[in-house]
Amino acid sequence: MSTTLSQLGFTPSWAAAFAVVQLPGTVPGRVSHVHRGQIDVLCEQGSLRVSVPSTFCGPDGPATGDWVAVQSDGGPDGLGVLRAMVPRTSEFRRRTSGRQFANQTVAANIDTVFIVMSVNGDLSPARVDRYLAAVHASGAHAVVVYTKVDLSPDVRLPVVTDVPMVAVSALTGRGLANLIPWLSPGSTVALVGSSGTGKSTLANALAGDVVMDTGGIRRHDDRGKHTTTVRALIPLPSGACLVDTPGMRELALAVDDVDVASAFSDVVSVAQNCRFRDCLHGEEPGCAVQEAIAAGELSERRLSSLRKLQREQAFAQRRENVKQKRRYERTRQAEVRRVTPRGSSKY
Numbered sequence: 239m240s241t242t243l244s245q246l247g248f249t250p251s252w253a254a255a256f257a258v259v260q261l262p263g264t265v266p267g268r269v270s271h272v273h274r275g276q277i278d279v280l281c282e283q284g285s286l287r288v289s290v291p292s293t294f295c296g297p298d299g300p301a302t303g304d305w306v307a308v309q310s311d312g313g314p315d316g317l318g319v320l321r322a323m324v325p326r327t328s329e330f331r332r333r334t335s336g337r338q339f340a341n342q343t344v345a346a347n348i349d350t351v352f353i354v355m356s357v358n359g360d361l362s363p364a365r366v367d368r369y370l371a372a373v374h375a376s377g378a379h380a381v382v383v384y385t386k387v388d389l390s391p392d393v394r395l396p397v398v399t400d401v402p403m404v405a406v407s408a409l410t411g412r413g414l415a416n417l418i419p420w421l422s423p424g425s426t427v428a429l430v431g432s433s434g435t436g437k438s439t440l441a442n443a444l445a446g447d448v449v450m451d452t453g454g455i456r457r458h459d460d461r462g463k464h465t466t467t468v469r470a471l472i473p474l475p476s477g478a479c480l481v482d483t484p485g486m487r488e489l490a491l492a493v494d495d496v497d498v499a500s501a502f503s504d505v506v507s508v509a510q511n512c513r514f515r516d517c518l519h520g521e522e523p524g525c526a527v528q529e530a531i532a533a534g535e536l537s538e539r540r541l542s543s544l545r546k547l548q549r550e551q552a553f554a555q556r557r558e559n560v561k562q563k564r565r566y567e568r569t570r571q572a573e574v575r576r577v578t579p580r581g582s583s584k585y
């Protein structure tokens with residue numbers, strides 16, 4: 239199947255940005271999949287497997303949704319070569335699980351992030367708060383999409399904040415039309431959420447075709463691997479482009495997302511009326527936040543979500559500082575060894 243660049247969201251402003259980085263002998267393309275040391279790039283000629291030179295590796299390397307300049311040949315084993323990355327307009331990032339405390343860009347150049355939650359699973363407003371904070375940091379807009387409403391038609395959906403909320407069933411098609419406002423030509427939407435919430439099924443429904451592998455929750459858990467194996471970048475009939483992401487067990491904010499409060503403007507704006515500037519919104523007299531919670535104008539959960547994320551980020555920052563200090567000391571020791579010839583310090 240061949241795809242035109244405009245179906246992938248190549249707007250005139252991207253063409254202009256590409257012209258800036260364009261190198262002779264390269265073509266523009268959009269990253270549809272990231273493998274180890276290689277990426278799949280959709281371009282005018284179709285899908286290209288492209289090798290990623292080591293200068294592009296690491297946390298700032300290409301992610302699904304990136305616009306890149308590729309040379310269609312010249313790589314090892316006849317692969318293409320990544321030559322340049324076009325600067326991003328937005329990036330949805332997370333901290334990888336495990337002890338590395340490294341950041342990962344899940345999707346780049348996203349206009350709207352659909353936070354996908356299934357109504358039959360554990361509907362967790364606290365988790366939505368967490369995703370909302372990550373979307374806020376990404377520079378994209380957020381929509382909460384509640385899926386599988388056919389399973390629990392009477393469920394009461396939690397209203398989280400003033401973020402748009404849409405309830406759908408990918409199986410019956412109910413509610414899908416309400417997503418149209420975010421699927422205009424040239425725009426890119428990313429689906430994020432835990433695995434099994436129905437992201438790939440929703441992608442197939444919006445594509446009107448089976449473009450993604452979907453799997454039961456059980457099969458996914460048993461094998462402990464993602465069932466999202468087809469493409470992650472899907473041009474939709476509406477002219478929008480969709481990015482499906484592998485499910486995440488728990489979303490941790492990127493290590494350097496320090497300004498968590500900016501994603502909680504509802505809490506912050508009320509807090510401006512606290513009597514004390516350094517109010518911790520606990521037992522202090524004249525705490526406007528506690529007053530708003532008592533009056534039912536602010537949910538207590540929003541305050542606790544903010545606090546939890548702030549604690550987590552402070553911890554991640556301390557870890558990061560220790561890591562950088564160690565790295566600095568290692569380089570310094572290496573330098574000392576380099577300028578001090580072996581044996582010269584003996585006497």
Ligand SMILES: Nc1nc2c(ncn2[C@@H]2O[C@H](COP(=O)(O)OP(=O)(O)O)[C@@H](O)[C@H]2O)c(=O)[nH]1
Nearest residue numbers: 386407408409434435436437438439452453454
């Ligand atoms: N009843 C119902 N099941 C759904 C719906 N959407 C997805 N599912 C099922 O939920 C399971 C996980 O779906 P999948 O799309 O693979 O989830 P993903 O991990 O988020 O990509 C599959 O068994 C789907 O058939 C829906 O709208 N209604």
Ligand SMILES: [Mg+2]
Nearest residue numbers: 437438465466
């Ligand atoms: Mg999936």
Ligand SMILES: [Zn+2]
Nearest residue numbers: 512517519525
């Ligand atoms: Zn207060």
